[in-house]
Amino acid sequence: AQSVTQLDSQVPVFEEAPVELRCNYSSSVSVYLFWYVQYPNQGLQLLLKYLSGSTLVKGINGFEAEFNKSQTSFHLRKPSVHISDTAEYFCAVSEFGTNAGKSTFGDGTTLTVKP
Amino acid sequence: GAGVSQSPSNKVTEKGKDVELRCDPISGHTALYWYRQSLGQGLEFLIYFQGNSAPDKSGLPSDRFSAERTGGSVSTLTIQRTQQEDSAVYLCASSLQENTEAFFGQGTRLTVV
Numbered sequence: 131a132q133s134v135t136q137l138d139s140q141v142p143v144f145e146e147a148p149v150e151l152r153c154n155y156s157s158s159v160s161v162y163l164f165w166y167v168q169y170p171n172q173g174l175q176l177l178l179k180y181l182s183g184s185t186l187v188k189g190i191n192g193f194e195a196e197f198n199k200s201q202t203s204f205h206l207r208k209p210s211v212h213i214s215d216t217a218e219y220f221c222a223v224s225e226f227g228t229n230a231g232k233s234t235f236g237d238g239t240t241l242t243v244k245p
Numbered sequence: 246g247a248g249v250s251q252s253p254s255n256k257v258t259e260k261g262k263d264v265e266l267r268c269d270p271i272s273g274h275t276a277l278y279w280y281r282q283s284l285g286q287g288l289e290f291l292i293y294f295q296g297n298s299a300p301d302k303s304g305l306p307s308d309r310f311s312a313e314r315t316g317g318s319v320s321t322l323t324i325q326r327t328q329q330e331d332s333a334v335y336l337c338a339s340s341l342q343e344n345t346e347a348f349f350g351q352g353t354r355l356t357v358v
Contacts, residue, residue, distance in 0.1 A: 134287075166349075174288075174336065174349040220287060232278060232301065233347070235288040 132157040132223045136236035144244050145213055151206040151239045153221030163204040164222040164233060165195055174220065180204065191215065216243045247271075249350035251337050257356045258327055266322040266353045270339030277320050278347065279312060282334045291335075294320060327357045 137152040155161060165177040178189025185197040195206045204221060218240050222233035250269040258264050270277050279291040290304040294314045305311070309327075314320040324331055334354050338347040 136287075173351040174338075176346055176348075179346065222288075232290060232293045233288075234290070235280075237287040238285075 132161060132225055132234050134221050134223050134234055134236040136219075136221050136239050138239050139237065140240045140242070142242045142244060143211055146210045148209050149207065149211050149215075149241065151219050151221075151241065153204045153206065153236060155202050155204065155221075155223045157202075157223060157225055160226045161223045162226070163195075163197060164224075165189065165193070165204070165206050166220045166222060166235075167191075168218040168220065168238075170217070177206070177219070211241070211243045213243050213245060215241060217241060249337055249339055249348050251335075251350035251353050253353060254351060255354045255356075257358060260329060260357055261326055263323065263325045264327055264355065266324075266335050266337075266355070268320045268322070268337030268339075268350060270318065270320070270337070271341075271348055272318075274339035274341050274348075275317065276340045276342070276347075277314060278338045278340075279320070279322050280336045280338065281306075282336055282352070284333070288336065291322070324355075327355075329357045331355060332357045 133156045135154045143149050163180040166174040167177050168174050177193050178187045180187045180197045188194045193208050197204050218238045220238050221236040224233040252267045277294040280288040282288050292312050293301045296317050297314050309325045312322045334352040336352045338349045340347045
């Protein structure tokens with residue numbers, strides 16, 4: 131069975147600073163990886179996904195993530211954050227052979243961008 | 246519809262009562278999922294439908310929880326004899342086919358008092 135660990139429960143950062151939200155996973159088979167964002171009082175929205183191919187994945191709102199198979203990591207990065215990026219971010223993994231919608235989620239990282 | 250629709254958006258119920266939560270997936274999506282999000286935690290998988298059948302019910306926390314899907318479309322999650330620990334946001338998602346993106350609804354916030 132797969133598992134996901136988001137290493138930081140809360141990340142405070144100043145506006146225009148870079149940010150990295152860390153995610154490690156565990157699985158005995160190949161995986162698909164996702165990052166979702168949940169803005170206050172809203173549903174989950176897909177930021178980006180890794181299915182295959184290039185290990186550097188670019189998503190919406192200037193976010194990107196890099197799949198590192200040897201380190202079983204999928205860290206999310208943004209070079210310059212905005213106040214509007216304040217939200218809860220979830221890393222998720224699903225295994226090859228299962229539907230990508232059935233994912234195991236991390237506990238989330240709260241990103242707070244301060245002016 | 247344009248997105249996954251869930252109803253009601255909020256539900257307050259008394260302990261011991263039964264509740265039904267509804268999910269309308271995106272038209273044409275064959276797969277449908279239910280997750281539960283407790284306060285300050287990640288998403289907990291409950292059940293997955295492919296068409297009208299549920300090949301994976303492993304996440305249902307107890308026999309008080311059941312779900313069905315009809316016509317390959319609408320799904321209902323039923324919680325019988327609700328308990329306070331059932332209080333959470335229940336999220337529904339759908340996807341077009343295997344290994345494609347899941348789209349989430351806004352969720353139903355269930356409060357058991």
